[in-house]
Amino acid sequence: MRSPGPVPLAGGSMADTVPAVELDNVSKRFPGIVANDGVRLRVRAGEVHAIVGENGAGKTTLMKILYGMQRPDEGSIRVGGRDVHFRSPRDAIAASIGMVHQHFMLADNLTVLENVVLGSEPKRGVVIDFEGAKERIRDLSGTYGLPLRPDRLVEDLSVGERQRVEIIKVLYRGARILILDEPTAVLVPHEVDDLFQHLRSLKEEGVTVIFISHKLEEVLAIADTITVMRMGRTVATVNPMEVTRRDLAELMVGSELPRPETRESTVTDQVAMELNGLTVQSPEGRVVLDHISFTIHRGEVVGIAGVQGNGQSELVEAIMGLQPLAGGRLRLGQTDIAEWSTRDRREAGIGYIPEDRTERGLLLAAPLWENAMLGHQTSRPFARGPWIDADGARERTGRIVQQYRVVTPGVDAPAYSLSGGNQQKLIVGREMIAGPGVLIASQPTRGVDVGAQAAVWDQIRRARVEGLGVLLISADLEELIGLSDTLWVIFGGRLVARLDPQTVTPEELGTYMTGAHEEAAAG
């Protein structure tokens, strides 16, 4: 393993101008953990400054300190060159710092105008000066290029527009330094482009933007400066022009990353699963999956690329027996399983990593060992006849924890106490350790940090060598291209193209996913 060399702090030459925000040696300890450890951060006025790091690296704590939601144990904060000691967000707002939270805090049944003035209503005598406020909102949206109609109801707005309301709300209170917490997490791609456009015009007007994210491409696209955090420390500040995505990822993890590529083929000619003309209708009778046919061989990873909502979840549900088929055949090995119950399918060796681990993969309040048996509760070592074998389950869970490096206080800890990455490792572990014949992996690395992502890739690759057939559905194109032996594109409920992951580029894949190459027949 090569550890990346020291990265020089950028922005040294800008020492002549007063930084908008300056944090020196800021530390914050919670019982047992140091969330921030001697953090140094220098944000120039009028730049977009990204802060990246894995989940739990301390980004959120740092921002809470800067926004007055938490007080640092030590260290100093200077805003515009002046020492500040925030006791509450109110103080931060007074110092012209504003925060746009990941989850919007808007009243749906009020208008944009009402939402913006809520809490700082402009008064003329005893009445609220809505006209004046409307004028100011129009001013703000004109100046900063944030198109918004003050009279619209928030419930009628798209997610991107709601975010704009949040930004206007913060600017309305006089913010000149904007903190955006994972702002793109909730946006669809074109909304992300809009947001970046807005951030650029904000920058032109001299607003400083602090942008928290773990999506590296986006950070590279928008930031002027990037600060990387790892385990509570700021480990590097870099110039996005001089680093690659991999450099950043390695800085975040602190070691060289494994690549998702699986180059030597392990594909056999034995059929693990075969879909033939699989058709699914929505309850309203609309065809949502249209004659899907493909084969997963033992030792093969079949990737499905597509924009979300083009039939991927229906495909998974049909295979898992959660959606009735309107037509077609589904075979596991040589056996027709189209009429089987979900439980029969799971017992026959179909493993499943659901796309949303907390909604479909875990019992959050239950101990880990009860979570490790979910989906395998009818077989050993979890059950013995009609009884639960708690000892066997605990023992097996201990092995999962060990082999898949789940960081947890123990097998009796409740699932909610684990971080997202560790929850995912537990799910992957419980499916893998059961030795499935086919694994349905739906977004197996969504929302986990790079370390856990690498671990999951590694496990899929290893199991594939041993003859596992994998159906991989992912929004991460690099993951799809890197892991798949065969790559299909799904569009409008149909498989529209079969591509060679060896040669295809993410750009090409993108055009197929949007339906631009519909005529290119599946081969």
Added chain:
Amino acid sequence: MRLRRILIGFLAPVSALILALAISSVAVLLIHKSPFTAFKLMAQFGIRTDSLIFTVNQAIPLFIAGLAVAVGFKMNLFNIGVEGQYTLAALLSAYVGAITPVPGVLRIILILLVAMTVGAGWAGVAGILKVTRGIHEVISTIMLNFIAFGFTSYLLANHLKQHNPPGDFVIKTKEIPSSGLIHSLNPVLRALGVHPPAGASLYGFLPLALLIGLLYYVLVWRTRFGYDLRATGANPDAASVSGIDPRGMIIKTMLLSGAIAGIVGMPDLFGLYHRYTIDFVTGLGFSGIAVALVGRNHPVGIAFAALLFGFLDRSAQILDLEGIPKEITIIMRGAIILAVVIAYEVVRRVVQAQEVRAAAERTARLAPEAGVAA
């Protein structure tokens, strides 16, 4: 850690009880009586031997009703219909038990089987309605309660009543022969050195009730069915993905809840009434909901809650004699339910925060070694 968890477990009900006492005290003060006197009278009267026997007798059916509700609660299924299920079950089982010529113990078993079947059948209707027509079980079980009350009265008055001797105007079924009853535990009490006063007899159903509680615990926490039940309650989506058939679980759980509900009337049938009469005990099913809530769906908790409710019922009898309305205990019951819900939520949050912190501490220590699993 384990000890602390148990302590925390006790903290919630104890603080809830204190809060409930405080609220009831205010109510007593408002009618210009001394809460201290009221509680003292209740305590003195409540711990008399006959009062204690009465309390336990009252607690037995409440315990069973609590279990019936709790088994549904475990998978977020609200069986509000225990009341109707046990009423209908009590009538039919009392009638069948009285007229079928079978010897001794077999008669007891027959009565219990009929009661469980009727209860399960009546609750099963709500299960089927939910699975096939999507009707929420709260609505259907409430409606089925009314149908059950009406149906019970109709059957009793028109088909199942006995021909009373002249002068007896109470409408009732034929009496169950003495050999088909479960007799009082007073001989056991006497053997233990406790001498029940005249008129007080401890229901012989007690050991059976305890057995049902034990079976409930084993079923819910030790079997695959119980795991499926709890998983469905905790996260229905994850449960169905794991291979649990949600529709099957709804039907099975409703049948089970109804079968337990069918037994609710049995302690009083065997121990007191010996037949179904027009004034057969009512309200046990609705109280069972409160008992399950206060007992947090755990058999031990439900047992304590049932005893507490039984005790309040009994000890309140003395209050009227002192000019304090005994309805004060109804206020107490309500206050207990509210306080318990609040106290448990507070404790749950505290425990959850602790668990997260404990895991975070551990993570911080382990993270450097764990590193990247490459």
